């Protein structure tokens with residue numbers, strides 16, 4: 696568990712894409728440096744089958760690096776039922792490194808970009824939910840401008856039989872309340888630091904603190920004051936203080952709450 700007597704806060708990143716090509720030149724230095732200094736734990740969610748293989752390999756290289764495997768809505772058009780079968784093999788406890796897979800994702804629906812046709816996104820999301828239930832893993836959900844369909848599919852596929860995390864939550868406070876009653880968790884990243892981020896006050900107040908998780912979505916979504924640069928988990932130092940203020944806690948209390956929530960959601964008991 697997180698050691699509160701450390702003089703320095705060690706951060707938790709529940710959502711960072713270190714398999715992204717923007718880290719090709721310096722991946723091992725970046726990850727090694729983070730885990731040696733600022734960061735206690737990193738979870739890297741995949742975006743397709745190849746990315747799932749890459750995040751599994753990264754997880755094998757570092758003790759406090761875990762992963763999620765799954766198919767992102769952007770990649771849904773290139774993925775098939777066979778890819779889900781291959782992911783299922785990766786998740787089997789007899790497969791090497793399967794103990795480092797702590798969730799299925801990221802998956803869901805993106806009606807903002809619509810990179811994959813909506814019917815294909817819906818079918819892909821359903822397959823990912825079934826995969827999570829089959830392996831008794833929680834789900835990391837990406838819902839961009841698709842709130843109603845995301846909820847309908849989760850309900851129809853019994854997605855709430857497992858734990859569900861809305862990553863980079865962007866819906867309303869009312870919707871967050873509804874999802875809270877269904878047992879959902881929520882993660883927040885750089886967007887809470889942006890100048891127009893007033894809406895997060897209302898959203899965070901609508902969610903019990905035992906359901907909130909920190910993330911960066913690296914290499915995307917760098918927070919203020921480094922907005923627009925390549926993001927990495929060291930930038931949690933800009934995100935934790937904002938979330939702490941919104942939750943009415945000290946940074947130390949916030950770090951302890953996030954460590955506890957991470958343990959409960961992902962089932963990771965020992966880190967740092």
Ligand SMILES: [Zn+2]
Nearest residue numbers: 710712801912
């Ligand atoms: Zn992501």
